[in-house]
Amino acid sequence: MQAQRDCLNWAAQAVSSLPGIVLELGLGNGRTYDHLRELLPDRDIYVFERDVRGHANSLPPEKFLILGNVEEMLLSAADHLPSMAALAHIDLGTSDADAYKSFAGRIGPLLYPLMTSGGIIVSNIALTVNEFIQNACPPNVKPGRYFIYRNNPKNQISGNRHEMMNTD
Numbered sequence: 581m582q583a584q585r586d587c588l589n590w591a592a593q594a595v596s597s598l599p600g601i602v603l604e605l606g607l608g609n610g611r612t613y614d615h616l617r618e619l620l621p622d623r624d625i626y627v628f629e630r631d632v633r634g635h636a637n638s639l640p641p642e643k644f645l646i647l648g649n650v651e652e653m654l655l656s657a658a659d660h661l662p663s664m665a666a667l668a669h670i671d672l673g674t675s676d677a678d679a680y681k682s683f684a685g686r687i688g689p690l691l692y693p694l695m696t697s698g699g700i701i702v703s704n705i706a707l708t709v710n711e712f713i714q715n716a717c718p719p720n721v722k723p724g725r726y727f728i729y730r731n732n733p734k735n736q737i738s739g740n741r742h743e744m745m746n747t748d
C-alpha cells in the first residue's frame with residue numbers, strides 16, 4: 581500500500597539522527613517489515629505478532645520476534661527491550677469499527693512508555709495519547725488514511741516507565 585510506504589519512508593528520514601530500536605506491531609505477511617529493514621538496515625527491529633504466517637524470507641530472527649497478544653507483550657516489553665524505540669509502526673488491522681476504537685484507546689498508552697523523546701509513531705489507527713503530537717502525513721496520503729505522531733520532544737521518560745503510562 582503506497583500510503584503506508586510513503587509514511588514509513590518519511591518516518592525513516594525523520595528518525596535518522598535519533599538513536600533507538602524500531603517496533604513493528606503486526607507482522608502479517610512481512611511486507612512492511614521487509615520495507616522497514618530495507619529503509620533502516622542498521623536498526624534492530626522488534627516485531628510483535630500473535631500468529632506468525634509470513635514467508636520464511638520475511639520473518640525476523642527469533643530474538644527479534646515477540647510472540648503473543650500485543651497488548652500483553654507491550655506491558656512487559658520494557659523489561660526485555662534493550663533501549664527505547666525511535667520508531668514504531670502499528671498495523672494490527674481491524675475492520676470492526678467498535679473494536680477499532682477501543683483497541684486504539686488501549687494501544688497508544690501501552691506503546692508510550694517504550695518511545696524515546698521525539699520518537700515517531702506511524703499507525704493505521706488514530707491514537708489518543710496526549711504526548712503523541714500528530715504530524716502531517718506526506719502530501720499524497722489521503723487524510724485519515726494513515727497517521728503519524730511524534731512523541732513530545734520535551735517529554736523525557738525516566739524511572740519506572742510503566743508508571744508513566746497515559747490512560748486518557
Ligand code: SAM
Nearest residue numbers: 606607608609610611612630649650671672673
Ligand atoms: N504490516 C503487515 C504487512 O504489511 O505485511 C500487515 C499486518 S496485518 C494487517 C495485521 C497483523 O496483526 C496480523 O498478522 C495479525 O495476526 C496481527 N495482530 C492483530 N491483532 C493482534 C494482537 N492483538 N496481538 C498480536 N498480533 C495481532
